[in-house]
Amino acid sequence: MSPDQDIDSAADRREFMEGVAVGGIGVAFAAALPITATADEPVPPARGPGQPVPVKLNVNGTDHDLKLEPRVTLLDALREGLHLTGSKKGCDHGQCGACTVLVDGRRVNSCLTLAVATVGRKVQTVEGLADGDVLHPLQLAFIKHDAFQCGYCTPGQLCSAAGLLKEGRAKSDDEIREEMSGNICRCGAYPNILVAVREVRQGALKEKP
């Protein structure tokens, strides 16, 4: 068995197990991934669909040249290819929001986005929210209001809230709750997340320290 086949069958088993937990929000195990980190390795001879292709990703303002199989999701490319492990894999199926990032300023689930499909677009992750050592107002507000416990959902919550602020529609508490409903928090930090997002929305932390 070639190493490639090994990776595939491991992925198959993992996906089968996830399939068993239908409808639920399961935590996926980090998978071995068909990712090559540099673009200058020799291309193996074609052996069917899915050969790695050059993928230029613009993440937090920096271009990265990767070589990825087209099936690699943006989430896996960020985490396994670029070692930007802020974005989290909660369910890998669009059901939890832990993987939320901004693509061209719009919040999306990176687990259901193919990395190749984001070539030519601007990706922003939680690592790109702060301005150097100066935290983003949302990050300050999350700390101030204790808006997390284990912190696993937090990068997704922050990126989602950043998207919400850009959209500028959520005003009342109910609207903020509804507009943040794509991010599940197993620790139930919702009340404090609401307070943090509300405070930033109201501009209390608009001035960066």
Place this chain on the structure above:
Amino acid sequence: MTPFDYTRAEGSAAAVKQVSGSAKATFLGGGTCLIDLMKLHVENHDLLVDITPLPLDRIEATAGGGVRIGANVRNSELAHDATIYKNYPALSEALLSGASPQLRNMATVGGNLMQRTRCPYFRNGFSPCNKREPKSGCAAKDGYNRSHAVLGVSEHCIATHPSDMCVALIAFDAVVKTHGPKGERAIPITDFHLVPGDTPDRETVLEHGELITAVELPAAPWAMRSHYLKVRDRASYEFALASAAVALEVVDGVIKTARVALGGVATKPWRAADAEKSLVGQKPGAPAFAATAEMATKGVAPRQFNGFKVALVRRVIVRALETVAAMK
């Protein structure tokens, strides 16, 4: 996911040719349904043709006073479009009740029309399922079928159609425009989705490689008084247990036009045409609405765990009609 190639569409005709030319090729929209199902190995494809670069992303007025919605318009864009919000409010409400803000930013109109059932036996990849694997049986019929359909079911499949958007579209007589290997056609949405019958694997009338290019809504002044009501297990980010898109035109205290479409309870987006007719000529109010709700659920076939949906959807219909009747 099994390995696949990816390419960006360079024109509708080229995309149609690429997909129709290979049984294992398909279109990629926002990916929120397709990538999910490919991860589950419920669907496997060798080639994904990304159609999001195609210029099918406009919402524009039609000569007849209606609106033409490009297939690549994202669900969030459509929901917040000022014309849709004002002239077809139930469509905005339906879209905003679906999925999450992130998913709505990704999901396209074409992909939403084509989204597949959330039946857990279909999604798990191994239970008998005639939709996933023809002639393998249906595990849902005698399984845990609380989320399943009570209308439009067959011996072979009771899977619920999951879309909220389509319920509003069917209430508004939408027409699906396509570009296929044999040319272009316009398909009334009532004919677009298929009930399972004995071929639950065939879900729409589209041919392989036929591309949805737009959805057209005809002019419908009465649609301004429309409403989408969705009942689910949690307040947000959840599929419908029962939902209704309704509209009423009342002239001199009497109903002139009525629309009743249902979601969460049927195998396809469901238009209750007889129930609508029964409202015409009546005074809006509890007695007429209750009779209509009763009529809309004629022929229901509940199974062991989904009987509650019959009473639930009747109440959803009545409440939605009451809401619309009270609109200024």
